[in-house]
Amino acid sequence: MVSVRPRSAVPRPQPVWDDAEVLVHEPVGERYRRLVLACDTIARTAQAGQFLMITVPPSGGDTILLPRPMAIHRRRPATPARPATAHGPATAATPGTVELIYGTVGRGTRALAAVPVGGNLQLTGPLGRGFEFPAATRTALLIGRGVGVCGVMGAAEDAAAAGIRTTMVLSGRNPQQLLGRTDCAELGVTVLEATDHDGSSDLAALKTRLLTEFDGTTPGRTPPDVVMVCGAGVLARLAAELGADWGVTVQASLEAHMACGLGYCHGCAAPVSTDPSVEGPLVCADGPVFDAVLPVV
Amino acid sequence: MVSVRPRSAVPRPQPVWDDAEVLVHEPVGERYRRLVLACDTIARTAQAGQFLMITVPPSGGDTILLPRPMAIHRRRPATPARPATAHGPATAATPGTVELIYGTVGRGTRALAAVPVGGNLQLTGPLGRGFEFPAATRTALLIGRGVGVCGVMGAAEDAAAAGIRTTMVLSGRNPQQLLGRTDCAELGVTVLEATDHDGSSDLAALKTRLLTEFDGTTPGRTPPDVVMVCGAGVLARLAAELGADWGVTVQASLEAHMACGLGYCHGCAAPVSTDPSVEGPLVCADGPVFDAVLPVV
Amino acid sequence: MVALLEGPVFPDARAAFFAAAPDPLDLAGAPAVDLSVRIGSLTLHTPLMPASGCFGPELGALIPVAELGATVTKTVFGSARGGNPVHRLTEIPAGMVNSVGIPSHGPVGYLATLHPRYAALDAPTVISVGGHRTSEYAPVVAALGEHGAAYELNVSCPNLDRDGTDIGSDPAAIREVVAAVRLVTDKPIIVKLPVLVASIAACARAAEEAGADAVCVANSIPAMPLDALTRRPILGNVIGGLSGPSIKPIVLRLVWLASRAVQIPVIACGGVGSVDDALDYFSVGASAVQVGTASFGRPFVAVEIARGLRQRCLDAGVGSIRELLELDAPR
Amino acid sequence: MVALLEGPVFPDARAAFFAAAPDPLDLAGAPAVDLSVRIGSLTLHTPLMPASGCFGPELGALIPVAELGATVTKTVFGSARGGNPVHRLTEIPAGMVNSVGIPSHGPVGYLATLHPRYAALDAPTVISVGGHRTSEYAPVVAALGEHGAAYELNVSCPNLDRDGTDIGSDPAAIREVVAAVRLVTDKPIIVKLPVLVASIAACARAAEEAGADAVCVANSIPAMPLDALTRRPILGNVIGGLSGPSIKPIVLRLVWLASRAVQIPVIACGGVGSVDDALDYFSVGASAVQVGTASFGRPFVAVEIARGLRQRCLDAGVGSIRELLELDAPR
Numbered sequence A, B: 001m002v003s004v005r006p007r008s009a010v011p012r013p014q015p016v017w018d019d020a021e022v023l024v025h026e027p028v029g030e031r032y033r034r035l036v037l038a039c040d041t042i043a044r045t046a047q048a049g050q051f052l053m054i055t056v057p058p059s060g061g062d063t064i065l066l067p068r069p070m071a072i073h074r075r076r077p078a079t080p081a082r083p084a085t086a087h088g089p090a091t092a093a094t095p096g097t098v099e100l101i102y103g104t105v106g107r108g109t110r111a112l113a114a115v116p117v118g119g120n121l122q123l124t125g126p127l128g129r130g131f132e133f134p135a136a137t138r139t140a141l142l143i144g145r146g147v148g149v150c151g152v153m154g155a156a157e158d159a160a161a162a163g164i165r166t167t168m169v170l171s172g173r174n175p176q177q178l179l180g181r182t183d184c185a186e187l188g189v190t191v192l193e194a195t196d197h198d199g200s201s202d203l204a205a206l207k208t209r210l211l212t213e214f215d216g217t218t219p220g221r222t223p224p225d226v227v228m229v230c231g232a233g234v235l236a237r238l239a240a241e242l243g244a245d246w247g248v249t250v251q252a253s254l255e256a257h258m259a260c261g262l263g264y265c266h267g268c269a270a271p272v273s274t275d276p277s278v279e280g281p282l283v284c285a286d287g288p289v290f291d292a293v294l295p296v297v
Numbered sequence C, D: 001m002v003a004l005l006e007g008p009v010f011p012d013a014r015a016a017f018f019a020a021a022p023d024p025l026d027l028a029g030a031p032a033v034d035l036s037v038r039i040g041s042l043t044l045h046t047p048l049m050p051a052s053g054c055f056g057p058e059l060g061a062l063i064p065v066a067e068l069g070a071t072v073t074k075t076v077f078g079s080a081r082g083g084n085p086v087h088r089l090t091e092i093p094a095g096m097v098n099s100v101g102i103p104s105h106g107p108v109g110y111l112a113t114l115h116p117r118y119a120a121l122d123a124p125t126v127i128s129v130g131g132h133r134t135s136e137y138a139p140v141v142a143a144l145g146e147h148g149a150a151y152e153l154n155v156s157c158p159n160l161d162r163d164g165t166d167i168g169s170d171p172a173a174i175r176e177v178v179a180a181v182r183l184v185t186d187k188p189i190i191v192k193l194p195v196l197v198a199s200i201a202a203c204a205r206a207a208e209e210a211g212a213d214a215v216c217v218a219n220s221i222p223a224m225p226l227d228a229l230t231r232r233p234i235l236g237n238v239i240g241g242l243s244g245p246s247i248k249p250i251v252l253r254l255v256w257l258a259s260r261a262v263q264i265p266v267i268a269c270g271g272v273g274s275v276d277d278a279l280d281y282f283s284v285g286a287s288a289v290q291v292g293t294a295s296f297g298r299p300f301v302a303v304e305i306a307r308g309l310r311q312r313c314l315d316a317g318v319g320s321i322r323e324l325l326e327l328d329a330p331r
């Protein structure tokens, strides 16, 4: 069961629409593509776990109508030019960029894959309510599967900046397809790999492994203060079970088909309401990150 | 006014569908493209003024549903290989080909323009009732405007084979865009150029010029035994006026939006019926070539 | 009308395609695939047929018609009609719009000119019948005598006895038409319903209750294509019927609703151009499909779909489309 | 509901777009372009507005709403509704299909949460009102009190008092709805008609005769998208409404027929995504257009169309869309 997180003290950034230049657009392994977009405001303001709505330009005769939601994998705010000092040589200014990684699954992402470097992409963002570390968090466990890794990487960035010791489960079909290894290395995040290939992504196996990894007795192996997860729905349940065992907060990022990304089209309501007269929370505006707890039996 | 030509003694060829290889596909001037297709049966059987229905393959995300009617500009039946003889060296066999020339005007012809050399085009043909020289024709006047030149070029081929002395008016916007000069030279056809550029395609000017050209008094300038026309509707009327003046048969090739090209969809009825309970003739099956006469006043 | 095909036949280019018909002997050992479907007293060996207006006997020389379950004629009206002014059709993205207007020589003209050519084809002929009053259908069927294997009643025609809305949009009018035709023939009656109706279920039930053996869902959707440059209507009749791929999601819903509303078979018609399109319709309850627009560009497409359905059954080792769909459907 | 937009505004990326609004001072010397349109007692300065369900006050921070003729709310029902199960929407070629199911907090909830945010925008608010019985509309309008500049009655809702067919497919039901609403408000009433009707002319006339100030033609078209791989319905509700470019040729015909049937303005809605789409609708008789699906991918598209219409008039040296169309139309 997911529930809307209590209102945060930190205000959310105002989404902007932008016409962002494509700086990098390249394959990542066999199944994914990396996009680096120049968008100063979003790079500066986006919070961990927020997403963009990307308007896919027409490709061939095919027009894509609905924008596609994509997690902000990495934020790199602009840096000003710096003159040479005693500490180092001069550096040029860099524009603010965000990095996305996506899989080509259907018409929209296939058309997106045709956008050339140097071209522009219209987008709206940053959108949604992202991950937020509870006060006094010292250690965190992040779990991402497939492109879901992009959903939690922003939290790893925040953790690195805040000195939170972080472990991230990178789950995927096979070792070659795991996303996020380099990012984790850069951010000083301990990686646990889990693949379908060797069975290590199996839910029961993974659970046992994580319970051992954080057995609470060995020093340095105390359970994390928070669990953050993005990927398959079953992983959110696993995280909720771990959270219940460890008595810590679990935050899960959900997906939904979206049209507006802003909260007015009601296309993305999560299927969690039991009362037919009450709508589930909106994944785009109340989420995508929710508190995940085990359903009360 | 057009009317269906009386049934001919010459049987029409059975249309076939074919998957024809594209041997040549190249621009002709600024506005047109030439297609040479390998299709033995059609090259062998097509009659002057007949046409094909070309199924345009999907291009980009755009699917073209209806086949596009295109006149058979040139027919070049297959030739067998010939061993060297006293009369000449050995020659290789050549496949039977047809040549089309088309203008890119909308979605269908734009998608057609993307078909690569070496690719294949599905087509049905030869279709329709073409031009036929009345018995004992010795001289003929052909008139074509724009791609309409392709509609009458088959008649020039037949005329050349039958020793009929032929003049062809090539009409178009400007001299660079006139189609058919090389074909006419090859077939020994006398060319009269008429362009919007210098006003010579103006109907009144053209009529005066043709009446002078065939003034009936100067030797070698006797009116033609038949007039055949394809292009703008106003040209068919001009031809009918000339035919009335000269007392000769006029055959005009018409265009219509088509779906089947075979005579069953009734999409192509010519707008010539005055009785609402009677349908005009079908351009694809009763035409595209009709007898053209001036309306009785 | 002049007879279209006068000349000799040159079968060379078609030989490969005709030959591709699966040889029954090859199937020894394979499960018996049964694609047959019953429409009243008529059994079609395969659930594929052309849509009315999108087939002619001319195709007999181009495609192996025997591999279709039936042929369907263009709609025959009681009196002679010339059809609509030009242009009568155009293509737009993902569809075509036609306003041919159903020229017709009446049943007598049809029997004299077209029917013998249909009868010479190796598939049962479904004769499409139209009318502009509920009273006009039965006389046409009666005049057709014992010709044709079944009748498809095209009720997407303005009712001149009422306000010009389609006969098929009014369940009571459908009932009248079908009941009257039922009195003059024992042959199977298919009622072809329009799209713009308040309740397709009510229309299908009206047809069933009045004695129809099947409903065909649906006809083209009235539309008004404009010239991109001049903004003028392209069609001489201003309004025409939209058909082809873009109507499929709309017709899928109608087929689903109709097949839940009646016990008689539902024949789906709208945007079928592939084996998967056909299977989509079967999966929402259709018993057979008709192919219209797609066959202009690919005259052999209905035969290809019939072959493809059989092949998919063979590949999956099942004997029918229902079994195939159960396999396909993940739990 | 949590308030969505809590944070500071960073207008940098939007500055250029906002600034592009034509400066009235620049127009000195140019002919006065008047794009205004009257809907009953309400005058819109431009004939562009969003389609119901495809706009929210959240957009106020992203686009210059003052450049729209009006805003239109998502449909408000009398009682609270949770909406449909997931998936609620999907995209298909040339269209999208939604089965959001119109979640609603009722008029009281609407006035408490959403309306203040609409009222804060610099454009009149048209409140869309729905019901499942003809008797349900007037109480909602009455409960909305004096809020909103006009009411759009969404009659594409199943009539639970009858057989579940849309209220808007039955001219008598339309008459009941409009007459009842007319009794409780003096504000302009727009009736938004569905596509699947036997006679759009009869429906539009019913609205006009019962006192509506405009009709909106039309809503999305019921459709049933299937997953290409599993052949299962994509939408939780199985059926949804098809909108976007592929419905435009169908809606053009309806707008043409409706605008010949009534004197009140016809607002066109269906597949508008460009200045030319809007002009196409104006050329068949529409007085205003609504933009739905296109605005998800291009939130600024309705503003761009409004600007584009003005620019075309300026370029052509004419003062109104009617004059522009006369120029455009070749003889």
Ligand SMILES: Cc1cc2nc3c(=O)[nH]c(=O)nc-3n(C[C@H](O)[C@H](O)[C@H](O)COP(=O)(O)OP(=O)(O)OC[C@H]3O[C@@H](n4cnc5c(N)ncnc54)[C@H](O)[C@@H]3O)c2cc1C
Pocket: A051, A066, A067, A068, A069, A070, A071, A072, A100, A101, A102, A103, A104, A105, A106, A107, A108, A109, A110, A147, A148, A150, A151, A254, A255, A256, A257, A258, A288, D089, D090, D091
């Ligand atoms: C908040 C959020 C963040 C996301 N982040 C990423 C990411 O970082 N990388 C990545 O590869 N993918 C991400 N996704 C999923 C991505 O949006 C879908 O893969 C994409 O929309 C598929 O579009 P398509 O046209 O290629 O697929 P199609 O299946 O052809 O799409 C058809 C329709 O369904 C919708 N749809 C299909 N699958 C999904 C899905 N999984 N989620 C949402 N809508 C879907 C499409 O938007 C479209 O409207 C995210 C989704 C959400 C909601």
Ligand SMILES: Cc1cc2nc3c(=O)[nH]c(=O)nc-3n(C[C@H](O)[C@H](O)[C@H](O)COP(=O)(O)OP(=O)(O)OC[C@H]3O[C@@H](n4cnc5c(N)ncnc54)[C@H](O)[C@@H]3O)c2cc1C
Pocket: B051, B066, B067, B068, B069, B070, B071, B072, B100, B101, B102, B103, B104, B105, B106, B107, B108, B109, B110, B147, B148, B150, B151, B254, B255, B256, B257, B258, B288, C089, C090, C091
């Ligand atoms: C018997 C015959 C022979 C022809 N021969 C030639 C030729 O040799 N060279 C050549 O360039 N063109 C020829 N045409 C015209 C050619 O068929 C059209 O230019 C072509 O169909 C336009 O298709 P489009 O999709 O590019 O244009 P669009 O305008 O996008 O087409 C929209 C629809 O209108 C139809 N259409 C539009 N213009 C015409 C037209 N002039 N004639 C028939 N249908 C039309 C299309 O087939 C399509 O269904 C011939 C037409 C006929 C009937």
Ligand SMILES: Cc1cc2nc3c(=O)[nH]c(=O)nc-3n(C[C@H](O)[C@H](O)[C@H](O)COP(=O)(O)O)c2cc1C
Pocket: B259, B265, B267, C051, C052, C053, C054, C074, C075, C089, C096, C098, C100, C102, C128, C154, C192, C218, C219, C220, C242, C243, C244, C245, C247, C269, C270, C271, C272, C290, C291, C292, C293, C294
């Ligand atoms: C050119 C043309 C002519 C048609 N003529 C008829 C007709 O005479 N009677 C009829 O019931 N339907 C007629 N239709 C409708 C088709 O039978 C069919 O219902 C419709 O085209 C939808 O199927 P499709 O999408 O496969 O084309 C015609 C359609 C086309 C394209």
Ligand SMILES: Cc1cc2nc3c(=O)[nH]c(=O)nc-3n(C[C@H](O)[C@H](O)[C@H](O)COP(=O)(O)O)c2cc1C
Pocket: A259, A265, A267, D051, D052, D053, D054, D074, D075, D089, D096, D098, D100, D102, D128, D154, D192, D218, D219, D220, D241, D242, D243, D244, D245, D247, D269, D270, D271, D272, D290, D291, D292, D293, D294
């Ligand atoms: C996501 C979505 C939600 C909609 N919600 C409503 C609604 O609440 N009330 C209504 O009358 N129409 C609703 N519509 C229909 C639109 O207002 C409009 O009539 C339809 O989408 C056709 O216009 P378009 O092609 O420009 O999208 C909705 C459409 C979409 C796509």
Ligand code: FES
Pocket: A257, A258, A259, A260, A261, A262, A263, A264, A265, A266, A267, A268, A269, A282, A283, A284, A285
């Ligand atoms: S995507 Fe529109 S409300 Fe969430």
Ligand code: FES
Pocket: B257, B258, B259, B260, B261, B262, B263, B264, B265, B266, B267, B268, B269, B282, B283, B284, B285
């Ligand atoms: S194009 Fe079909 S009858 Fe002529």
